[in-house]
Amino acid sequence: MLPALSRNPLWMGRNGPLLLVIMDGVGYGKYQEGDAVRAADMRNFRWLEANNPSTRLKAHGTAVGLPSDEDMGNSEVGHNAIGCGRVFSQGAKLVSASISSGAMFQGEVWKEIVDNVKSSQRSLHFIGLFSDGNVHSHIDHLRAMTIRAAAEGVNRLRFHLLLDGRDVGSQSALEYVQPFETFLQQFEAQSFDYRIASGGGRQFITMDRYGANWDMVRRGCLPPKPQSSNIGPQIRALLTRI
Template sequence: MVLAILDGWGLSPSWGGNAIEMAMPVHFNELWRQYPHAVLQALRAVHQPQKEESSSWIRVGNSEIGHAIIGAGRLLRFDLDELNEAVVSGAFFQNPALRESFSQIKDNGALHLIGLVSDGGVHSHINHLEALLRLAKQFNLTKVLIHFIADGIDTPQTSALTFIQKTKEIITTIGIGRIASITGRFYAMDRDSNWKNTSACGRLLLQGKGLVVGQPEKAIADFYRAKLTDDKFPPTLITDCKNDFIRPNDTVVFFNFRPDRMRQLVTLIKKDEKNLQPKVITLTSYFYQADDNDNVKVAFPPSYVKNTLAAVISAAGWRQCHLAESEKYAHVTYFFNVGKEKPLDGEERLIINSLPVNKNGKISQPEMRTPEIVDQAIKKIKSKKFEFILINFGNLDMVAHSGDPLLTGRAVKAIDKALDELSRAVLDAGGSLVITADHGNAEQIVNIADDLAGDPETFHTLNPVPLIVVARPIKKNLISQAMTVDRGGLLAEIVNSRRTLADVAPTVLTLMNLPIPQEMTGKSLI
């Protein structure tokens, strides 16, 4: 059994901004026509801490949510849900870890708030920064410094000024806080061991070394004139705070809720070579192994999920291999295994180092490691060592975030070629191949919003994703009876489908003749 997750491959009718359809993926389309398929919803509705009921819900789809729901076989409550509800209920302001840490900040100490400031809802949310400022106000803290990480990936590429203005409005309303620095997520949120980028941000935070500009607005204007998008802003200090870097006994709160892109920066801060030893708090758990949590306090610890797909396979005594390139390490490990970072019994992992990005942070080879991934997957299939193989093809999502239609088209073709090779290998081995995706992205790389119409769209979409079951005719006949396709074409399927990513794991277990645990609320499509 092979489960292939096409990161960022959403479904949408063909139009000029659909890089997938424009690239004409002949092999994917052939598999879609020839084998049973379904359309799966891949987003979650999340409550927002706002008074107006009409605007109190957002819909999010991202890699963490997608892989976790696929792996869990059920719809889950995620950190964004928990934090938003804690803000609404007031539990956020009674959090013991936060209150204890804030109460220990001395008169000459500072509170540093570090995180992605946007409303993208993928890695963070500006509302959580506001909640932290309100809590700091309760403790009458006098020195609260905001280290603003600009987005430009999960939000429009040039929207940083909007969030600077929103942050200043929050500061004025609450009466506490200053923006001390501004840095693009390319530097602050690297996850692929590009330590040069992380260290540049670290020097800013720990030593006060970086560009110095009078006001955030001036810095942003300069960056835009240099044709930099928000995510590429170099580490920059604001003049009034140029000496307000992290010092011994300061308290540092990282307010991203998604862990993978904050791990390197947190590791650098908590293990600073000058032994500053600031008190470090993460809003959620960034590390799932005890040793990595040394010197870090977690405000909202995780709750673990039982009987995931990987756990059921492991409990059956079967072997599994999880395969991806390093940019997507988290996706096939603690995302898919739902918070479990240590490999399960019988689980092996093969992580291929991603190609380095160029100095401008751009991906020059849109194929990335797709050819190597499919080659290794075929070797694993032929070895007959594993009953289950999980693959993440990550290049499409990575490239689609650039908003470049030509590069994204090349990424589509690379995956299309890989699917042809992979499906042949699986069928030759007498196995089954389940193809799906975690969320949409590449099917909409042109913005259609009124104020941004025609601009590149770099963030995830809320579109559904495909599910294709590739198997020999005897299984195909069985599957076909259960996976009846709605009449009316793709548009009708997209509109009408009530199936979700939670249905993937039960379907895989049915194909593997393994029992579906009662904790899985998704339904097998067979």
């Protein structure tokens, strides 16, 4: 059981209803210049802040359970911290810890997958968000899984890259695709068959959580013909035209 939170002795409580309002995107920046919240005419907000007990909370980094203070916050981690009243390590941090300790590769799921592709002499497929945004994923996790797969004798590996552009800069895919192709060359030199097999954007197809157009997702995730060649150069060619 989690320990109960200590009550602040300066807060005596209040009678009547209590309203919790989450204002996504509202926060004070480090500098006054260019700070939209400081510049906005928010007279009711200012009155509440000036005439009631108030404090400011950090909304990024380790304060909300992210791996480091270099990681920007997002609504999901902020909602978790405020709603729970305490900080929990978020997914990316948990995965990093699991990889560092080796626990991830000792799990039954990993062992079963590796044993299956080796015994059947089939390809191992990795699909996921391809960036270092550290909100839903991080490329370092993919690199670690690739290194481990090679160490365990997985001969064929296919990568299905979901390009980001949301948790990282828009049209930044080449900043990630090109270094990853260079990373894969070391395995090619060891006679491993590791290739980028497919890819796509995040927002409207493979990770769409707004329009929820399943037919579009299905068509985006299930191409008519399997791709066995390395399409990294094709991705680069397409992106350089945008």
